[in-house]
Amino acid sequence: MLLRVTILFALSAILVSGFWFHAEFYKFGLPVLVIAGTVMVIVIILAFRFAISGRLQPIGRPKKTLEFDLADLDKVRHGVKESILRKPQDNREIKPGTIVSARLKGTNSEICRLRIVGIDRKYLADLDRKDLDGLGIASKGEFSSMWRRTGGSLNERVFGELVFFEPLEAETRE
Amino acid sequence: MTPESLLVLVISVLTSVVFLAGIVSLNSRRMKTLFIALHVLLLTANVSWLISREFGIAALDKAVLASTILVFPMTTVLILAFFHGPLFTGRVYLPLAIFLPSLGIIHLSGVEGWTSSNLYDHSAFAYYLVLCLAISLAESIAHWLKSSILHKEGYLLMLSLAILLATGPVYYQELKILNAGGLIGPNLGFPLFSSTVLMALLRADFPLVRLESKERLSRGASRFELETGRVHFATETRPKYLRSIFAEKVGNGRPGLLLTSQPSGRFQRKYRVKDAAFIEVSFRNGKHQINASDMSKIYFLIRDFVLIHKHSVVLVDAFSRLVCNNDLQSTKELISHARRLASRTGCTFIVPLSLVTGTERSLLIGTIDSVMEFPDVEKKVLEILDAHIGNLSRHLLRTYCKSKGTVLKDLTLEDIPDLAVWITSTLDTLGVYAGDNAILKNWKNESYRISLDLMSYYNSDLEEAQRLSTDPPVTTESLISQVVFGREKIPKTSVRELPHERTEREMREKLLYVFTKYFGEAGRFVLAREVKKLGKSLDKVSRADLTRLAERAQEAMMEFGEIVDIDSVRTDMRSRGCLMKDEIVGIAAEGV
Numbered sequence A: 001m002l003l004r005v006t007i008l009f010a011l012s013a014i015l016v017s018g019f020w021f022h023a024e025f026y027k028f029g030l031p032v033l034v035i036a037g038t039v040m041v042i043v044i045i046l047a048f049r050f051a052i053s054g055r056l057q058p059i060g061r062p063k064k065t066l067e068f069d070l071a072d073l074d075k076v077r078h079g080v081k082e083s084i085l086r087k088p089q090d091n092r093e094i095k096p097g098t099i100v101s102a103r104l105k106g107t108n109s110e111i112c113r114l115r116i117v118g119i120d121r122k123y124l125a126d127l128d129r130k131d132l133d134g135l136g137i138a139s140k141g142e143f144s145s146m147w148r149r150t151g152g153s154l155n156e157r158v159f160g161e162l163v164f165f166e167p168l169e170a171e172t173r174e
Numbered sequence B: 001m002t003p004e005s006l007l008v009l010v011i012s013v014l015t016s017v018v019f020l021a022g023i024v025s026l027n028s029r030r031m032k033t034l035f036i037a038l039h040v041l042l043l044t045a046n047v048s049w050l051i052s053r054e055f056g057i058a059a060l061d062k063a064v065l066a067s068t069i070l071v072f073p074m075t076t077v078l079i080l081a082f083f084h085g086p087l088f089t090g091r092v093y094l095p096l097a098i099f100l101p102s103l104g105i106i107h108l109s110g111v112e113g114w115t116s117s118n119l120y121d122h123s124a125f126a127y128y129l130v131l132c133l134a135i136s137l138a139e140s141i142a143h144w145l146k147s148s149i150l151h152k153e154g155y156l157l158m159l160s161l162a163i164l165l166a167t168g169p170v171y172y173q174e175l176k177i178l179n180a181g182g183l184i185g186p187n188l189g190f191p192l193f194s195s196t197v198l199m200a201l202l203r204a205d206f207p208l209v210r211l212e213s214k215e216r217l218s219r220g221a222s223r224f225e226l227e228t229g230r231v232h233f234a235t236e237t238r239p240k241y242l243r244s245i246f247a248e249k250v251g252n253g254r255p256g257l258l259l260t261s262q263p264s265g266r267f268q269r270k271y272r273v274k275d276a277a278f279i280e281v282s283f284r285n286g287k288h289q290i291n292a293s294d295m296s297k298i299y300f301l302i303r304d305f306v307l308i309h310k311h312s313v314v315l316v317d318a319f320s321r322l323v324c325n326n327d328l329q330s331t332k333e334l335i336s337h338a339r340r341l342a343s344r345t346g347c348t349f350i351v352p353l354s355l356v357t358g359t360e361r362s363l364l365i366g367t368i369d370s371v372m373e374f375p376d377v378e379k380k381v382l383e384i385l386d387a388h389i390g391n392l393s394r395h396l397l398r399t400y401c402k403s404k405g406t407v408l409k410d411l412t413l414e415d416i417p418d419l420a421v422w423i424t425s426t427l428d429t430l431g432v433y434a435g436d437n438a439i440l441k442n443w444k445n446e447s448y449r450i451s452l453d454l455m456s457y458y459n460s461d462l463e464e465a466q467r468l469s470t471d472p473p474v475t476t477e478s479l480i481s482q483v484v485f486g487r488e489k490i491p492k493t494s495v496r497e498l499p500h501e502r503t504e505r506e507m508r509e510k511l512l513y514v515f516t517k518y519f520g521e522a523g524r525f526v527l528a529r530e531v532k533k534l535g536k537s538l539d540k541v542s543r544a545d546l547t548r549l550a551e552r553a554q555e556a557m558m559e560f561g562e563i564v565d566i567d568s569v570r571t572d573m574r575s576r577g578c579l580m581k582d583e584i585v586g587i588a589a590e591g592v
Helices: A002-021 A023-028 A030-053 A070-077 A129-135 A140-149 B003-025 B029-055 B059-083 B093-112 B117-121 B123-146 B153-179 B190-203 B240-251 B262-273 B295-306 B319-326 B328-345 B358-365 B379-387 B390-401 B413-434 B437-458 B461-466 B476-485 B499-533 B543-563 B568-591
Strands: A065-068 A083-086 A099-104 A110-123 A159-167 B231-235 B256-262 B277-284 B289-291 B314-316 B348-352 B370-371
Touching: A002 A023, A002 A030, A023 A030, A065 A070, A070 A099, A070 A110, A083 A129, A083 B277, A110 B319, A129 A140, A129 A159, B003 B029, B003 B190, B029 B190, B059 B093, B059 B117, B059 B123, B059 B153, B059 B190, B093 B123, B117 B123, B117 B153, B123 B153, B153 B190, B231 B328, B240 B256, B240 B262, B240 B314, B240 B348, B240 B413, B256 B262, B256 B295, B262 B277, B277 B295, B289 B295, B295 B314, B295 B328, B319 B328, B319 B348, B328 B348, B328 B358, B379 B390, B379 B413, B379 B437, B390 B413, B413 B437, B499 B543, B499 B568, B543 B568
Parallel strands: A065 A099, B231 B348, B231 B370, B256 B277, B256 B314, B277 B289, B314 B348
Antiparallel strands: A083 A159, A099 A110, A110 A159
């Protein structure tokens, strides 16, 4: 925040100094000065924004969401549940580093924001104790019944995508 | 000290800080050298100006002038080396071509008496500066817009060039417009410029992976012949066969790089590979770890490795992790870079397509590449065992895995020799427990044949291994085993022979046919007896033995004739013996 304010202050100072040092441009008259000056100021502001963030549009609220069951809310918030298992996706909507909104299944209420750490693929038969712990599942049996509930097959050739994440903030968002 | 000098001093200190940060954090030797060279010029320009201003040493203005001129070609060389490392390998004339005009301009500046304060007024330098910046900007913008791997690096370098341009010639012209004397000579934007350059370099920087130099000549024939200078794709559930190929290539003296998602120690123990570089593809960066989403680092790691180690072999074991942590475009770009590097350096890339969806597969490799297909090792082993011992096979295999502290799905090609020995000893022991010599003999025969079939699978070459998944042949050994065990149905066995083995098998089948033709059903037993008398087993009979075997077959026929005390039969048996001998000799002659 401090860095951003400092940069903003420096930019304002440069712009004001620009008006002072380029006083000779006043001779062109007000209309030209307003149009050209406004365009110049906008270009400089956009250039600074682009130089700092690498994009012209602000990042804003996360557009991607991950949905969780009611039982998983606390686990996600406190970092006990570190991953979810889903069917392999061909699209890359969620990538490492993406900030996603964790939501309660079927609702729009945001639990917290999560940062995607990484994505891995594994055969369901290869899921080990560590993976199950990360998923917040106690045993293989529990996992099998959960996976079947989602309509997934437990064939040994079936593989899933493990999405690892970490909570960005602990407090609940209303 | 004047305020201007103080400002330049602060700028120089800041530049030095970036310089030191770069030295400490950069790993790539090439990039570090270029970064140091660039900073020597940056610091010389500002510090010389400061000293000449403070101590009135006019001669140092020449140093300011020369170093300011050289900053621009140096930046161009750094950017070109960053994006096109292989371009400079063995081509010294390229950096020379960039630097030579600058030496000419420095000479011209001495002749015409230029000073650092009016440097940008001279058209010769202006043209050269535009040329250098145009090349660098074109490269940076092209990578920023087109590349999905070096997109951010291109952006950062483009930004750094914009800073250099703004704080150099643009700043000078602006001062001229404003009629302000001020700070002409030193460059106030150097810390910002060098820090953006450093950020770009650090994004793609990974410790150089260099194997110890040693004798790396091929030490033996390879059973896995792979065309060099190509990217080979393969499908198998788990990349076991590919790991065996990699281990064999490295064992034969080729430098190897393995990008794996598993700890390297386990791999090294299993495949007995020591002389290869192992990099773990994980979710963080470390000394021997690389972040799966850092595609630029991965690209630079591979590029530097194959440029140092020509004719190396690279196994991208963790390809699925790269696929799911990056967009498909950047993975595709990595593959196309790998193709170019492979053809340039003669190295071989092996890429498993396990855990990759069909859509991704078609998007990533298209239709131009052939894909090798390997069956699962554990399934093939089960098939072989099924053919011999039926339903007992799975149980036996699980027992083996348990005794080795592993599970069935982790069975690899490298386990097969040990498994063959284990199965032989286990079945032999089971035979002893039966307490019957005939059963014991049958168990021994069976265990021997199992181990033969397993070793035949283990020794199968690449082409054979791929064909195993379709149309499995039946070997002589399996045929005989069915006769011994009295099974009617010929089970499928997946063992394939090498070409010379195939001719040997055909020869043995013909031999069996000749013996059965002359001795009837007893033919195979007579054959077994005569082969044993030669001191060999049936599967070891070679063409060289056939002449002796033909004589023995003739003698055997005559012996049978002597048993029958009828002259006409005896004469008939003698003539049949001669015919049989001729036929066997004929088989021997076929192979010559």
